[in-house]
Amino acid sequence: MMGEKIFFSRSEAASLLSISLRTLDNLQARKEIHVRRVGRKVLIHRDELQRFARRDHATGNCRRAQHDTPPEGAPA
Numbered sequence: 003m004m005g006e007k008i009f010f011s012r013s014e015a016a017s018l019l020s021i022s023l024r025t026l027d028n029l030q031a032r033k034e035i036h037v038r039r040v041g042r043k044v045l046i047h048r049d050e051l052q053r054f055a056r057r058d059h060a061t062g063n064c065r066r067a068q069h070d071t072p073p074e075g076a077p078a
Contacts, residue, residue, distance in 0.1 A: 009038070009045040018051055029054070 010018065015035075016026045029035040030044075035054050038045045 006048075008048055010048065010051065012037075012044050012046070015046040015051055019055060034059075 012023060012026055016023050019026070021029075026035065030037055035046060036050055038047065
C-alpha cells in the first residue's frame, strides 16, 4: 500500500491522461478535474484521474460545430 502513489503533479497527471498541461488547466478551470493545493503545489488524486478517464468527454469541435450551423429556417 505504501508503494502506490496517491497524488500526482500536474505534469504527471497530464502525461497519464495523454493531454497537454494547458488542457489540464482548462479542465481544472471548468471544474471537470478537481485538484488539491498544498502550499504552491497543485496535486491531483489518483481517484480523480480515474474518474475523469472513465467519463465521456465532448471535444472542442462540438462547440465549433454548433456555431457553424445556420440558424433554423436559413438556407444551408
